[in-house]
Amino acid sequence: xxxxxxxxxxxxxxxxxxxxxxxxxxxxxxxxxxxxxxxxxxxxxxxxxxxxxxxxxxxxxxxxxxxxxxxxxxxxxxxxxxxxxxxxxxxxxxxxxxxxxxxxxxxxxxxxxxxxxxxxxxxxxxxxxxxxxxxxxxxxxxxxxxxxxxxxxxxxxxxxxxxxxxxxxxxxxxxxxxxxxxxxxxxxxxxxxxxxxxxxxxxxxxxxxxxxxxxxxxxxxxxxxxxxxxxxxxxxxxxxxxxxxxxx
Amino acid sequence: xxxxxxxxxxxxxxxxxxxxxxxxxxxxxxxxxxxxxxxxxxxxxxxxxxxxxxxxxxxxxxxxxxxxxxxxxxxxxxxxxxxxxxxxxxxxxxxxxxxxxxxxxxxxxxxxxxxxxxxxxxxxxxxxxxxxxxxxxxxxxxxxxxxxxxxxxxxxxxxxxxxxxxxxxxxxxxxxxxxxxxxxxxxxxxxxxxxxxxxxxxxxxxxxxxxxxxxxxxxxxxxxxxxxxxxxxxxxxxxxxxxxxxxxxxxxxxxxxxxxxxxxx
Numbered sequence: 001x002x003x004x005x006x007x008x009x010x011x012x013x014x015x016x017x018x019x020x021x022x023x024x025x026x027x028x029x030x031x032x033x034x035x036x037x038x039x040x041x042x043x044x045x046x047x048x049x050x051x052x053x054x055x056x057x058x059x060x061x062x063x064x065x066x067x068x069x070x071x072x073x074x075x076x077x078x079x080x081x082x083x084x085x086x087x088x089x090x091x092x093x094x095x096x097x098x099x100x101x102x103x104x105x106x107x108x109x110x111x112x113x114x115x116x117x118x119x120x121x122x123x124x125x126x127x128x129x130x131x132x133x134x135x136x137x138x139x140x141x142x143x144x145x146x147x148x149x150x151x152x153x154x155x156x157x158x159x160x161x162x163x164x165x166x167x168x169x170x171x172x173x174x175x176x177x178x179x180x181x182x183x184x185x186x187x188x189x190x191x192x193x194x195x196x197x198x199x200x201x202x203x204x205x206x207x208x209x210x211x212x213x214x215x216x217x218x219x220x221x222x223x224x225x226x227x228x229x230x231x232x233x234x235x236x237x238x239x240x241x242x243x244x245x246x247x248x
Numbered sequence: 249x250x251x252x253x254x255x256x257x258x259x260x261x262x263x264x265x266x267x268x269x270x271x272x273x274x275x276x277x278x279x280x281x282x283x284x285x286x287x288x289x290x291x292x293x294x295x296x297x298x299x300x301x302x303x304x305x306x307x308x309x310x311x312x313x314x315x316x317x318x319x320x321x322x323x324x325x326x327x328x329x330x331x332x333x334x335x336x337x338x339x340x341x342x343x344x345x346x347x348x349x350x351x352x353x354x355x356x357x358x359x360x361x362x363x364x365x366x367x368x369x370x371x372x373x374x375x376x377x378x379x380x381x382x383x384x385x386x387x388x389x390x391x392x393x394x395x396x397x398x399x400x401x402x403x404x405x406x407x408x409x410x411x412x413x414x415x416x417x418x419x420x421x422x423x424x425x426x427x428x429x430x431x432x433x434x435x436x437x438x439x440x441x442x443x444x445x446x447x448x449x450x451x452x453x454x455x456x457x458x459x460x461x462x463x464x465x466x467x468x469x470x471x472x473x474x475x476x477x478x479x480x481x482x483x484x485x486x487x488x489x490x491x492x493x494x495x496x497x498x499x500x501x502x503x504x505x506x507x508x509x510x511x512x513x
Contacts, residue, residue, distance in 0.1 A: 006350050014338040017379075084336040084347075090298050090328055091351040092320035248300050 003093045004101035010084070011072070011105025015112070022113075029064040029117045033057070034124070036183065049185065057121045058209035059182030062144060065114040066202065069145045070173050072106030073152015077159055080248060089248050099243045103150045103236070110145035111138065128213055137212035143228040144205035147235055148173075154239035157246040180206045187218060201231045249312065251276040251402055251435050252297070257306035259292050259459075266292045268459035269306070274452075276402070279429065279436040281450035283443075283483060286492045289459040290439050291407070297437075298328055298405055311402045324352065327396030328405040333388045337381035341372055341391055344380060345398060352399035366394040369431075370424055386417035393424060397432060404429070406438040410445065418442075422449060443480035453479070457487045 015022070037053045037060075044052035079085040088098050115138075118126075128134070155168060179193065180202035186194050197203045208224035211217035217224065250273035259267040267289040274280045284290045295301035297308060299319055308315035311325035335344050345363045354362065367373040370390040380388065389409065396404050409425065410418040422445065429436050440446050446453060447467045455463035455470070463470055463486050467479045474482040 002350050006347055010336065010339065010347065013343070014336075017338055082332055082334075084334065086300075086330055086334045087348065088351060089300060090323055090326075091348075092323040092353070093351055248295075 001097075003097040004104065007088070007098060007101025008105040008108065011102065011109055015109040022116075025068060025113060026064065026116055026120075028067070029060045030120060032063060032183075033060045033117070033121065037124070049188075053121075053124065053126055054214060055185070055210075056183070057118070057126045058206055058213050059180075060121070061114045061117050061141065062180070062182055062202065062206050062209060063177060064117040065110045065141050065145045066148050066173065066177060068113045069106060069110040069148035070152040070168070072109060073103075073149045073154075074156045074162075074165055074168070075106075076102070076153050076156035077162055080156075080246075086248050095243050095246075096240050099150075099153060099239060100236075103146055103153060103239075106149035106152075107142055107145035110149065111141045114141045114145070129215060133212040133215075137209060140205055140208035140212060140224070140228070143225070143232060144202065144209075147201060147205075147228060147232045150232060150235040150239050154235060154242050157239070157242045176200055176202050179203070181218065182206050185218075201227065204228055250274055251311055252280075252437065253307075253309040254297070255307045257293065257296065257308060258304045259289075259296060259301065260304045265459050267296070267303075270456065270459070270461050272454050272461060272464060274403075274435060274437060276435055277429075277433060278451040279426070279449050280438070281446040281453045282437065282439045282456065283446060283453060284439075284456035285487050288457045288487075290456055293456070294405060294407060294437075294439065298326065299323055324399060325401055326403040326405055327399065327401040329389070329392045329396050329407065329409055331407040331411065333385075333392065335380045335388055335391060335395075338379065340377050340379055341367065341383070342376040344391065345376075345395055348395045349398050354399055362398060366397055367391075369428060370394045386413050386421065389413065389417075389421055390424060393421070393428065397428060397434065400432065401434065403435045403437055406436065406440075408440055409438060410440065410442060418445070425449075443478070443483055447479035455483060455486055462486050 033056065037056050041052040044050070044055065049055060076085065085098075089095070122128075179196045179200045181197055182202070186197040186203065189197070204219060204224040204227040207217050207219050208221055208228070211221040211224070252274035254273065255271050257267055257270050258265070270289075270293070282290055282293070292301065296303045297310065297315070299315070299322060303315075310322045313321040313325060315322055336347070339347070342363065345367065346359065349359045349363065364373060367376055370393060372387065372391055372394065375383075375387070380391065383391065393404075393406075393409075404425075406425070410421050413421065425436060426449065428434065438446075438450075450467060452466055453463070453470060454461055463473075463482070465473070467482075470479060470482045470486075471477065474485045476482040476485055
């Protein structure tokens with residue numbers, strides 16, 4: 001138990017001690033938010049979609065969460081050969097606890113990034129009708145973050161260097177992000193994209209966020225919650241298996 | 249009863265026999281050097297002894313605990329200083345020590361004083377609040393030695409402990425190791441390519457090549473047996489003077505990258 005706690009705490013400390021990294025990783029979400037948000041707003045409204053900023057913010061919050069989370073998981077590769085991880089591998093603690101501690105820590109850091117983006121969104125005019133819904137929103141953010149951190153960890157446990165990172169980003173994370181209804185609504189997209197969207201776990205995260213932010217959801221918010229929970233558990237099981245087999 | 253007992257230890261990677269049926273033992277309190285050319289099977293053996301790799305066959309007892317069946321007890325019995333630093337650069341020296349203490353279940357009550365005691369022994373107490381990323385190679389190594397001893401292990405594994413350090417630092421590191429091992433009564437199991445160090449420090453030596461043990465004994469015995477004047481000559485005689493081919497693996501790439509870019513991010 002204390003193993004999980006200190007690994008979680010470690011992720012937080014490392015995050016807090018790197019202000020350039022915090023600010024830098026907010027760059028991309030902000031860019032999307034401002035450029036897409038204002039760029040598409042009139043066309044989106046004309047097409048009957050309503051306020052694009054309102055539509056986009058959950059997607060961009062998710063972007064911050066997902067990208068931070070997946071990178072946090074992938075960091076395992078460095079830790080594996082150069083840092084703390086070897087130290088944890090020879091310690092009398094279970095690998096499962098190590099994995100969970102890291103995943104929880106990475107997820108927490110990702111949620112903090114997401115909240116930072118959310119706060120900035122408020123500054124540019126985003127509105128949340130029911131402020132108390134921030135709490136379920138945080139749950140959706142956390143589940144999404146946890147899923148992607150665990151996914152990154154599971155993948156990283158089988159890699160020996162960072163060479164595969166661009167492949168993972170471009171062929172896994174980007175598609176998952178863009179097909180999730182984050183930037184454009186799935187409801188009005190072509191059938192093929194809708195189907196892919198339904199297969200994308202992130203779609204459920206985004207939908208859950210939209211529900212908590214605005215009260216609108218495509219799928220059922222409970223479905224969103226359970227899908228996220230389900231895929232997270234699945235990834236933890238697979239990740240645990242891979243983590244156990246991982247060679248240092 | 250030896251503190252480390254290795255019987256018929258074997259490791260196969262597919263068809264490749266990395267460690268071929270080796271047996272040896274290490275006595276309590278001795279300084280034991282495990283030597284061999286590149287690719288001899290040293291690292292594989294150490295990984296197996298330190299629970300990082302599962303043996304293909306063989307029996308190992310560490311501190312009288314069975315390696316396979318009593319893993320966590322085995323882990324509590326040793327501390328290890330890896331060849332590459334395994335500290336967290338973004339944390340302070342104290343935090344690194346503390347994490348280790350918590351990982352090994354050191355009770356909160358005595359933690360602080362134990363950490364203080366060890367940091368003072370390696371002359372790092374004054375710098376305990378500094379981030380490890382600002383430490384020199386020698387300081388990091390000292391910190392790792394102190395850290396490895398927090399949980400009062402019976403054995404300390406040192407994988408090339410002085411590689412990359414200047415002679416003064418190397419000398420200091422060795423005095424710390426010998427000092428600490430005497431004070432704490434710890435058995436030292438080391439690998440090194442610095443033969444003069446092994447000759448000076450080790451009570452006994454095992455030389456491994458191509459996965460097999462080709463020499464066991466005190467440095468003096470090995471010199472006598474090979475009619476040589478130094479351990480280095482004895483080693484070369486036993487293993488041959490040919491340069492061993494090595495394949496660069498991803499570790500080398502990571503090390504180069506780390507050197508060029510300073511640290512990992």
